[in-house]
Amino acid sequence: MIEVTFAQLQGWLIAFLWPFARITAFMAASPLWGHASIPNQAKVGLAALVTVVIAPILPAMPNVPIMSWAGLGIMVEQLLIGVAIGLVMHIMFAVVQAAGEFIGLQMGLAFASFFDTSSGTNIMVLSRILYMITLLMFLALNGHLMVLEALVMSFETLPIGIGALNPNAFELLARYAGTIFASGMLLALPVVGALLIINLSLGILNRSAPQLTVFNIGFPTSLTVGLTLLMVLMTDIGRFLQQLFSQSLAFIQSLIETMAPLN
Numbered sequence: 001m002i003e004v005t006f007a008q009l010q011g012w013l014i015a016f017l018w019p020f021a022r023i024t025a026f027m028a029a030s031p032l033w034g035h036a037s038i039p040n041q042a043k044v045g046l047a048a049l050v051t052v053v054i055a056p057i058l059p060a061m062p063n064v065p066i067m068s069w070a071g072l073g074i075m076v077e078q079l080l081i082g083v084a085i086g087l088v089m090h091i092m093f094a095v096v097q098a099a100g101e102f103i104g105l106q107m108g109l110a111f112a113s114f115f116d117t118s119s120g121t122n123i124m125v126l127s128r129i130l131y132m133i134t135l136l137m138f139l140a141l142n143g144h145l146m147v148l149e150a151l152v153m154s155f156e157t158l159p160i161g162i163g164a165l166n167p168n169a170f171e172l173l174a175r176y177a178g179t180i181f182a183s184g185m186l187l188a189l190p191v192v193g194a195l196l197i198i199n200l201s202l203g204i205l206n207r208s209a210p211q212l213t214v215f216n217i218g219f220p221t222s223l224t225v226g227l228t229l230l231m232v233l234m235t236d237i238g239r240f241l242q243q244l245f246s247q248s249l250a251f252i253q254s255l256i257e258t259m260a261p262l263n
Helices: 006-029 040-058 068-107 125-140 145-157 168-176 181-209 214-234 236-257
Strands: 113-116 119-123
Touching: 006 040, 006 068, 006 181, 040 125, 040 145, 040 168, 068 119, 068 125, 068 145, 068 168, 068 181, 068 214, 113 181, 119 125, 125 236, 145 236, 168 236, 181 236
Parallel strands: none
Antiparallel strands: 113 119
């Protein structure tokens, strides 16, 4: 007859629950695994599967009871680490969405929007198209596997029960959010710059020849030139996305190392 003592049950729960909390928080915060279209049962099941697979290679767990204040602190610590890593992926995908917003406004496609269930807001169709292209490129380059590898390796740099996190890491994460505007504008700048020149030209034309109304020739011109420039932009978007993915993965490593408490 097989007997399981309380100490053995406690050890098994500790070995599973705390890594499971970090992985679940990451998947809930990341845009890929945390999408609203994915059932919650699938998210929890995938997180449990990953936890069981990596459990044998994780460092030793602290001997702290789960139902205690120290155990609650460790649980909150794991949730913060997982959410922080997931937010980096959100920022990465928000870059192309911001670029789509900038381009869509200049092309006159601000009215072409629909409700996005994942974010709970209305987004432009062009932003959604660029988002899907980025997501497919990310999967094609095995970026999801690299992020999972970085998450698993975080247990070496940030072992469970580390005690405290460096608050400078969260300031670094907040500053990294500026990438949304900087890189998004950098991607949209060729199209936005050309459309801005066209809009200025149409404004001058409207003042010099009032019979040529902007509404008759401005919108078709901006839309046609914008679509043409988007076709040109798509020929080089792969290089931009590869650089964006590399920077984001490097920042994840830097963020994990910065979270380690100062000695």
